[in-house]
Amino acid sequence: MTDIAALDQPLETFAPQAAPATRVRGYWRSVLYRLRHDPVTLVFAAIVLCIVLAAVFAPLLAPFDPYKESVVSRLKPFGWKEHWLGTDELGRDMLSRLIYGGRVSLLMGVMPVLIATIVGGLLGVIGGFAGGRVNTVIMRAMDVFYAFPSVLLAVAIAGAMGGGIGNGMLALTLVFIPPMCRVAETATTQVRALDYIEAARATGAGTITIIRYHVLGNVLGPVCIYASSLVSVSILLASGLSFLGLGVRPPTPDWGLMLSTLRQSIYVVPFVCAVPGAAIFVTSISFNLVSDGLRAAMDVRL
């Protein structure tokens, strides 16, 4: 009676075995998980962190006063006395100026993008959610800015308003608002037509609530990714403005300005002249690759 005996066995014996333990991660956890397994992004994120820390703790790290000139020791090569990266055209320590210069470059890289993200993102969400005439007014106004290449627009605005960090940042912010607005508007328009928004509306949720809980959550991802990619562009543009004399005012250390004044001395200390350019390159490529890694990690389709 094997069969009957088998039938007599408690029912739970036949119960399907528990599925292998799979941890279901939340969205942000999975993003973090992907990031942790992306060595390239991690390395460049570490570089960005170093640059940020160097800029923040510049007064502690810089071996010399970045403004202290000494014409007798101008244009010295790498390793001259205690000047590891040599000296510039006025005999100021290159390493100290490079460390301090990072402050301006990071500020010019991050602030315009941050403000543009808030302003442009808000305009985009409003335009995308409201649709119709509001959308037309906002987006066509942005199209006007699109008619100019970004570099030309930044130079024109900074040129019209005069030099200085404030005007430079304002110029870059104005340049970044239209693309930011467009990204936010596209994401909002896609979300707006989805069923769950209709459902939320049917349950009596107000516009602000819908935007806050259902739209922003979906728009934030693409906007953040795009913003992170703009940081490197902003650093490059800011350096370009300083190179043309439209950015920071001398003698403030700034990589673009340093590159501009040192280029006349390229036949004397070629490597020293290349240092600010290398700093701009490393910083912008680091931000770019970190942004790329972030995009890959945050892409829900992967």
Next chain:
Amino acid sequence: MTRRSRNSLPALLIAAAATAILVGPAEAGGTLTIGMTAGDLPPTTGNPDQGFEGYRFVGYNLYDSLALWDLSESEKAADIKPGLATSWHIDEGDAKRWIFELRRGVKWHDGCDFTADDVLWNMRYSADEKAPEFNPAQFAQARPYLGTYVGIEKVDDHTVAFQTKVPDALFPYEISYLLMISPCRAKEVKYDWTQYALRPSGTGPYKFDKTVAHQRLEFVANADYWDKTRVPKQDRLVLIPMPEASTRTAALLAGEVNWIEAPSPDALDRLKSAGMRIVTNIYPHNWSYQLNFVQGAFADKRIRQAANYALNRVEMKELLNGLMLEEYATVPPTAAYYGSPVLYKYDPDKAKALLKEAGCLPCKVKFAISTSGSGQMQPLPMNELVKSQLDAAGFDVSLDTMDWNALLKVGREGVADHLDINAINISRQTQDPFNALIRHVWTGAWAPKGSNWGHYSSPDVDKLVEGILSEFDGDKRLALLTKLNELMNEEAVLLFVAHDLNPRALSPKVQGFIQAQSWFQDLTRVSVAQ
């Protein structure tokens, strides 16, 4: 001709043509190719733009003025000499009437004769809005030199008389900047100035050959030039605009050009090691600050003097690799009217004491500066050094950096529109007495009408200036000018920094160049070895 020789004729012609192509035209004096600092080619329709570089390379080569600059010597400051006019004098009965005797036998490049009617035509071309030949673009260029001009009349075929608003003893200097173009050619092209620019005709030592817009301009020697001592020794002159100093240096090293203007001081060693010749000379240029006399710190003479004492010009010279002369007065010491001015040698203690006395410590001042520009030398590092030196003596300088044209606009508008700016850093030419001295201090030259940017005004100075303008005796005028220069130093009307040494780098093939103490240079003596 035999059948055989007839058959070989085409072959001979081809061979001859090939030889001609391979050998090229016979160029005994060679081709002088110049990398200019200008951002674009100056126009060829008379008075050029692009500052004095336009006059140096295009204006005075294609054209002549009634009075030309004597550029034959490097030892003394250049002065004017007879050009298309052989002599000039003031009308004995009228101190506002200048009479110019014109040179006979001069021909335009198009073959027409140069006469008094041509001079009258040219003045209408530059200054008479109602005349059919009036060219507004030319008026804009000529305007700075027409300050006292009222009208012109023909006395005979070879004599003209200019009328001035007030007695103006310095009028011949103004005339030296007004270039004469051919009315014959203008009529031929029916006053189409675009066409004229492509077929210009003057009386100058060079004739126009061809141009590529914005890229190059080519002249050939005018073998029939009226001044036989200045018939060009080279066959061809090529002008290329290259605004970036490193580009000019690279072009010279690569052999693309054989003459460059204003190499960067830090490129000199590299150029010398490649066998290039660096030529420099004092010339009437200053790199100073014009000061705000209306409002702020520099309205006080003690603070102006303190700033001058705070400057270590020797250190500045080191910054420029030796390519400057320490500036202690508006004009360099070789100027005829230099005299014995008070010299503000480096003395930071005295500067501090003066600031303390004036009650301005730290003394906050704002300087408007440019990032580049014609004659501005190395504006950023130089201004940073000035700031560093002044700050060390008790000033607190902030530098307001702007584009060159924006700074020029601030300069033209004058202090009234920019009261918050204490000083502007615009290099000035100082090659004639008006531009060297008078325009900085005369109430009649207050900006925006003139170049007295900071609105300096003093009854004594004005009286002296009026005395100079109405003094037709050269020696007496020189004494008055010397007095004015000394007075300007006593008053510390500028923040004196540097006189440029006008560096140029020449290929070893370039021979015969004598660098005059002038913004203009005579290229006719130069030959280029093959």
